[in-house]
Amino acid sequence: MANYNLESSEGRVEALRRMLLIRAFDEEAGDRFADGEIPGFVHLYIGEEAVGVGTCAALDPDDYIASTHRGHGHCIAKGLDPKYMMAELYGKAEGYCNGKGGSMHIADVDAGMLGANGIVGAGPPLATGAALSIDYDDRDQIAVSFLGDGAVAQGQVHEAMNLAATWDLPVVFVVENNQYGEGTPVEDQHNVDNLSDTAQAYDIPGLTVDGMDVTAVAEAVDEARSRARNGNGPTLVEAETYRYRGHYEGDEEPYRDEAEIERWKDRDPIDSFTERLIDRDELTEAEFEELQTEVEAKIQDAVDYAQDATPPEPHEAYDDMFGEIPPEIERFATAARTDGGTPGGDR
């Protein structure tokens, strides 16, 4: 998918389209999860769209991103196809991971998306590793690690930042501060005023931007990207944002009240950006309606596709463990291919 940036009017409309797509995708995913069509856990990105889209707007298509458990927005911002995403959430063979990953592990390495991640704080070392490959091969790319505010308390995050800073690796750490690490407020988890203050420990630039403003995020990441590509090492960008839904779907949210949520919704990243584009005559009301209709149709297509897609065959559970499959697994695969599979490991 073509790259987009916020310097042109087309790019700004594309950014809006992606934010709308993320919101529509996640609203639909929430509904389908509630209906029992999507198994497992689902963490929705609604409210945080400007961070993923603003970040990816500053990237080239072949740059890498490492994502979090709340990864749908990063996927769409990076250009992944909602059809195969939804198929993955439905656990279907046509999904990005053939149904082996689901929402929490959705990935498309060829598209530079190194995976959503069920382990809080695991992405920064992986993105640092992608940056190491880039640096080793002298490639003209960068890697971005998204991480939540909660992840900033994890040891491996700091190991990655120290390594990346010490080696001047081309990586950008984008902290999505959505105010809560699961159910605990950010101020109860960290001793710094701004999470970007932690950058000082590694002598790298750290800044806090308005994560409800796609332009502010894009500008910060764009500068960080230039710095990384010029061999000047990593940057930590903290984006202050808010998730409208619970930590996961089904979260009863005893830790916050409706008034707080409404206050943040007043600063909605999609509404404010839409208004700005309309005010600047870059978009008409009619065009916006059209955009919304197009996005809703695309998500409906994705759901239709996912519902009609093929459930994986039981024997596929034995595929993809290794490049070279060992006899220990092969014997189960062979048996399952022959008899269609039996639940459990009772062969």
Added chain:
Amino acid sequence: MTAQVERELETETEELTVREAIRQALREELERDEDVFLIGEDIGEFGGVLEVTGDLYEEFGDERIKDTPISEAGFTGAATGAAATGTRPVVELMFSDFSGVAMEQIMNQMAKMRYMFGGKAEMPVTVRTTEGGGMGAASQHSGTVHTWMAHFPGLKAVAPGTAAAAKGLTKAAIRSNDPVFVFENKMIYEQTGQVPTDEDYTAPIGEAAIEREGDDVTVVATQRLVGESLQTAESIADEFGLEVEVIDPRSLYPLDTETIVESVRKTGRLIVADESPLSYGTHAEIVARVQEEAFFSLDAPIQRVGTPDTHMPFSPPLENEVLPDGDDVRAAIERIS
């Protein structure tokens, strides 16, 4: 004798220590493939705390021999991310006990990425690390943890007992597109053996080597206990006229069940000698596979030789007490012969 061992013996060899054999493997693979680089603590100018990387830094420089901060989770995770994005890192975890620090990246990222992503990520990463007691390094520098990695789905684990296996397995690990742990026993770095000189020699992952043929008892021994079992086998032959077959599985996962089972069908007796703790481990896995495939060939209860579920104590008399050796293998043979 397996076909592989026969092939190995047909080739030209030279005498090397285990340490030299590993270093030669690293050098050859660094020369062969520009995507390969080494990453770890003090492996550069310092030469490695147990001197395995030695002078490679002088030859290949800091681009390819990368000294890291003391940061096992960080650099193991970075190696994982690098492997998924086009390079072939070879990690040195200075002591296998330190793998605990890096375990999150090992078990949840390195081992799972290919599978979780439906096969759409390659993971050509090698992790070399040293195991074992015997030098008074105490509990946090003497562990034998290979059972963890052999147990954990998505990882391959090899553990050479000879110089030839050390070179061949290290090369096979680096060439593999799967994550492979190479467990080096620190007490056998100075042990010498004949090693094939052919630069394309590898020891295929999943193939055992029969190091000594015999008809009476099978000893499956790993790492340091391969050499000790071979010595024990010689003295048992002299004293009792019993011929002990010694098999080095070389690869713990995948495991060459067939070679072990064939041997037990012939001998009817099995000793499993491995330095890992006895409970719930490598021994148990080998025993389980043998009883599945060769239960009715067994003439005596299978015996296990290992560390009796303690950590490695510091003081030499204590360490000697718990560290399994050739005498323990001998006692096990005597119990069932």
